Amino acid sequence: GTTNYLPKFTGASTIGNSAIIDDGTTVSLIARALSGTSATFSSLSLSNTDGYLGTINSSGANGGYFEWRTSGTTIADIGTAQQIFGSGGSTNFGINARGARSLIFGTNNTARFTLDSGGAATFSSSVTATTGLTVGSLGSGSDAVITLATNASGSPRSIYYKASTATINFTQTGGADLMTLTNGGNLGIGTTAPGFALDVHSGTAGSMANFNTTRTGGGGISMANSGSVRLYLGQANWLGLDGIASNNNAISLSSGQAADIIFATNVANASNGERMRITSAGNVGIGTTSPDSLLHLEGASPFLRIKGTGSGEFGLKITDGSGSTFLGGLTYNSITGEQRLNGNQSYIYQTFYSGGSERMRITSGGNVLIGTTTDATGKLQVNGSVYATSFFESSSVAFKNILATNPITSLNVDVIKYKRTNVDVDDVRFGYSAEQINSLMPELTNKEATAVKYLDVHTLLIAELQREIKELKAKLN
16 A cells, blocks of 8 residues: 555455545545535545546536535535536526525625625725726726616616727617716717717707706706806806906806897797897897897887986987997986987987978977978978967067167068979968069068068058058048
């Protein structure tokens, strides 16, 4: 025999070496197949120089396996019966902890990953960004996938790293991407090529995002610069500024293309509740979708209301391009009660139109022209008929510088019958010739000899008629 080898009968009358070696310190088994229904060892050590330590073989349906027991109770198994490993076909690799026990994986005598009896998985706090969980091979340039769940048909929902685009994609059933995080940090929802830090696309109508909170005022978005909030959107249904520097103290609500800005209320969208519109040309429309001027108001009974809460003048004012020269306007003075239609410069005159035509004009000198645009002479100039139920002319000597009394001059004036050629009214009139009266007494016409002072002419004619009546009465007496 051989030293330290336990002898055995190799034949009916022959003794040789067995597979057990006992050197007084360690009992070892030579690598050979071990078979049978069971084998029990108080301590077992297997060693070999070629790495092969032996085979566990069983003719049972589940194959051979080892059990670990405490006081006769099995606490763990290794073998095909407990799905540690299998060979060929659909046999799976598995690790199983019997009973209501957790399965723990560790290193350096420290638990790193725990799978409890209910299936919940927990990483220890020692898992960090540098030493934690890695999916795929670092530096390999290969894709990596974490499958989160499957639906009834088995299609995965997953977090998918695409090495070709260096993006992290969140996919749904069928592999369609729902959300993409680029290598540059842009997050896209509904798009695989986000061009902004947050880029949201949707192919359906309706709201694309919802911000909800239980706090008073509702949800909103705040925009900040270096941690200082500059703009609030949505909080308590308002758009506002806070803490803006003096060179950035404006809200810009703009359309980046040649499109209108629409303001709507009390509706889900702007199509049926529009209240105001700013067109791409800069026109503002209230009550209309197509304003044709800078400010266009339209409605069944539209009013533009100006309410002055202080004392003094307020209203509408028109200035020149510089904004410094007041040209005119419509104002009201709450102190004096005056309502003024104002032309504030010496070259400004006011016109009044109806039916598309000018009907009256007030010149910068204060003359009123009706039916004419030519300022001849007189504070009131009328080209047309004047109808009045009564007519008075100031005649007090207190307002007259008397030059003569009864300056009667015989007027041999022709009465003419005519039709006017400079007006649309086709009527027959009776009157005098301004040219004839001017030749007799220039004081009775204007300088141009185009108009007659009819009241003065009639006054002289009546005075002459009275004088002739007196003379006839004297002759008769």
